[in-house]
Amino acid sequence: MPNMAPKKVPMPEQDPNIRNKNFKEVAEGYTPEMAIEEAKRCLNCKHKPCVNGCPVNVRIPEFIAQVAEGNFADAYKIITSTNALPAVCGRVCPQEHQCEGKCVRGIKGEPVAIGRLERFVADWYIENGTEKAEKPKSNGHKVAVIGAGPAGLSCAGSLAQKGFDVTIFEAFHTAGGVLVYGIPEFRLPKSIVAKEIDKLKDMGVKIMTNMVMGKVLSIDELMDDMGFEAVFIGSGAGLPSFMGIEGEALVGVYSANEYLTRINLMKAYKEGYDTPIDRCKNIAVVGGGNVAMDAARCAKRMGAENVYIVYRRSMEELPARAEEVHHAKEEGIIFKLLTNPVRILPDENGRVRAMECIEMKLGEPDASGRRRPVEIAGSNFELPVDSVVMSIGTSPNPLLRTTTPGLEANKRGCLVADDKMHTTREGVFAGGDAVTGAATVILAMGAGKTAADSIEEYILNK
Amino acid sequence: MFKIIKKKQLNSAVTLMEIEAPYIAKKAKAGQFIIFRVDEHGERIPLTIADSDAERGTVTIIYQAVGRSTIMLSQMNEGDSILDFVGPLGTATHLDGYKKVCVVGGGVGNAIAYPSAKALFNNGAEVDVIAGFRSKDIVILEDEFKAVCSHLYITTDDGTYGEKGFVTNKLQSLIDAGNQYDLVIAIGPIPMMKFVSKVTEPYGIKTLVSLNPIMIDGTGMCGGCRVTVGGEIKFACVDGPDFDGHQVDYDELMKRNSFYKEREHCDVDTCRMLNAKPE
Numbered sequence: 001m002p003n004m005a006p007k008k009v010p011m012p013e014q015d016p017n018i019r020n021k022n023f024k025e026v027a028e029g030y031t032p033e034m035a036i037e038e039a040k041r042c043l044n045c046k047h048k049p050c051v052n053g054c055p056v057n058v059r060i061p062e063f064i065a066q067v068a069e070g071n072f073a074d075a076y077k078i079i080t081s082t083n084a085l086p087a088v089c090g091r092v093c094p095q096e097h098q099c100e101g102k103c104v105r106g107i108k109g110e111p112v113a114i115g116r117l118e119r120f121v122a123d124w125y126i127e128n129g130t131e132k133a134e135k136p137k138s139n140g141h142k143v144a145v146i147g148a149g150p151a152g153l154s155c156a157g158s159l160a161q162k163g164f165d166v167t168i169f170e171a172f173h174t175a176g177g178v179l180v181y182g183i184p185e186f187r188l189p190k191s192i193v194a195k196e197i198d199k200l201k202d203m204g205v206k207i208m209t210n211m212v213m214g215k216v217l218s219i220d221e222l223m224d225d226m227g228f229e230a231v232f233i234g235s236g237a238g239l240p241s242f243m244g245i246e247g248e249a250l251v252g253v254y255s256a257n258e259y260l261t262r263i264n265l266m267k268a269y270k271e272g273y274d275t276p277i278d279r280c281k282n283i284a285v286v287g288g289g290n291v292a293m294d295a296a297r298c299a300k301r302m303g304a305e306n307v308y309i310v311y312r313r314s315m316e317e318l319p320a321r322a323e324e325v326h327h328a329k330e331e332g333i334i335f336k337l338l339t340n341p342v343r344i345l346p347d348e349n350g351r352v353r354a355m356e357c358i359e360m361k362l363g364e365p366d367a368s369g370r371r372r373p374v375e376i377a378g379s380n381f382e383l384p385v386d387s388v389v390m391s392i393g394t395s396p397n398p399l400l401r402t403t404t405p406g407l408e409a410n411k412r413g414c415l416v417a418d419d420k421m422h423t424t425r426e427g428v429f430a431g432g433d434a435v436t437g438a439a440t441v442i443l444a445m446g447a448g449k450t451a452a453d454s455i456e457e458y459i460l461n462k
Numbered sequence: 463m464f465k466i467i468k469k470k471q472l473n474s475a476v477t478l479m480e481i482e483a484p485y486i487a488k489k490a491k492a493g494q495f496i497i498f499r500v501d502e503h504g505e506r507i508p509l510t511i512a513d514s515d516a517e518r519g520t521v522t523i524i525y526q527a528v529g530r531s532t533i534m535l536s537q538m539n540e541g542d543s544i545l546d547f548v549g550p551l552g553t554a555t556h557l558d559g560y561k562k563v564c565v566v567g568g569g570v571g572n573a574i575a576y577p578s579a580k581a582l583f584n585n586g587a588e589v590d591v592i593a594g595f596r597s598k599d600i601v602i603l604e605d606e607f608k609a610v611c612s613h614l615y616i617t618t619d620d621g622t623y624g625e626k627g628f629v630t631n632k633l634q635s636l637i638d639a640g641n642q643y644d645l646v647i648a649i650g651p652i653p654m655m656k657f658v659s660k661v662t663e664p665y666g667i668k669t670l671v672s673l674n675p676i677m678i679d680g681t682g683m684c685g686g687c688r689v690t691v692g693g694e695i696k697f698a699c700v701d702g703p704d705f706d707g708h709q710v711d712y713d714e715l716m717k718r719n720s721f722y723k724e725r726e727h728c729d730v731d732t733c734r735m736l737n738a739k740p741e
Contacts, residue, residue: 212681242685
């Protein structure tokens, strides 16, 4: 008999007023008992709507059935047959729009906590799993993957499973992409990411860090001189946008990329690391996405007294996940909605003193279908802040496309790729944010997996 | 890991190192830079490439120990390895098609000016070099410069070696003496580059400066290295590090570079021009 409780088994969490002073994980994870209880809420529907909601088609009811029986190792095998990074996905996927959004239990009450169960299984395996990932038999074909973020890691994992000899080239000194430089420790512990990457290495994937492709090696060199038969580009969307307003070059204005990279990748929050960061008192984070929430919550943990999210539309249009907004509010982040920056004002030393803002109201819907924010004339006011983090979006880095003849991009700088992830260059595939512009971890992983299938087809039919 | 093949003390504060980095050595061009990190706890620090040898697979860096990371680096020896070394980053200096060039270096900036002088000289340009230092005991690269230029003029602030005075005085006198430069390259402390650009501006001599703002990744990803050039925001790591010296907002750059100065507990700008009035 399934567990017919209308609500998910609650997730244990650190108290908001304690966690907003540390970088330990906010959500502490299910115990085996909690996981079994929650797994029993799954009705094991025949038509499996949840699986269609997952970009990498995790066999959800099957793994949950194993969890309900307490067979966690079997559950793990089922998940990893289609998903290379379950401990990551269980934490950062927007499940409410994907698997859980399609769950039949969600019609009356809350859906099954698929994300929490995936995380539980992955964490359980990291703690208790005994088998080392197997190195599949090599098929002798070499593939290069550019970028060790979600798209590249997922592509590399799928290719390695198929027996390809895969080398990942990563520009930073650590593999993981946005999982290590962007998403903070308290949402995704870096030790978890490292363990997922170690599994790929066990499968035979080679990772070369400190390699800025397009500068140190070109795609032509990879294919012509180094024997790679195909290349997958998963270089993400790392180029930060600024607003173009007065005062953005003042001392104390960061892009979200810089702010988060200093804290996460370069570990400015940790004792013993040399990375400097401004310990600000009052900070405005401009933007309303998940990245903005991450930056704001980091700032609070770094000791800021007042942390503002400045967003030009209202709560309803806020693009961040509901859970992130909820956590941010609990932690004391102040939401300045329907507010837009006009300029940033300096003190006598060229440091940020305040941000001049203007109040907005919502007008008619624009092309995106959302109501367009319109300035309310004369409503300007000064928000006293000593730091500003611009978190208004990113676009793909032009380094590769400008050094690779025949690689086409669209007007927004995104690489052109067909539905099988083939770019305009023979043998070169691309996926994730480099193609779509900034999106989610799981969409990038889905693209990497699709590309791996296409690369297999391409090389074996050559 | 990247092995230190050679270490040479050029003066009491300036060190030359050859690092084994074969992929970078194959591609490095004058004007480009690398980013290094000594160990897991260190910062990522950009340094301009002073020289490279594709056959030996080495990249030469010359740096002044001014902050925590460069001090840590100078405590390492031949045979030791550093954790990270990435490059070549930035856009190479465009050095083709010039007939007569004056390369102006200030202090340790001479190390960055040297590869440009060398490349220009090898391209067949007539190269004058003005190498400025505070004092005789910190003069570097004299023999190296002599091999790649028509005239080497050394200036010292205190007159203990070469001519007494600033590089700007020498540049002005060379221009006054009728030298017609079609390019001036100025590399050194920010005030020096600012004042060299002021000297050349009235004559309309194209002037390139190499900027060294604070950055993390060096690939356009953090935006920390943004500089205002001709009223527009540029990322020094990918759009530069070379820019039109007449267009750069030096005062803003100086403020941005002082961001973490208090933390470093040391005076990064050693340029005496800070206290001097331009003539």
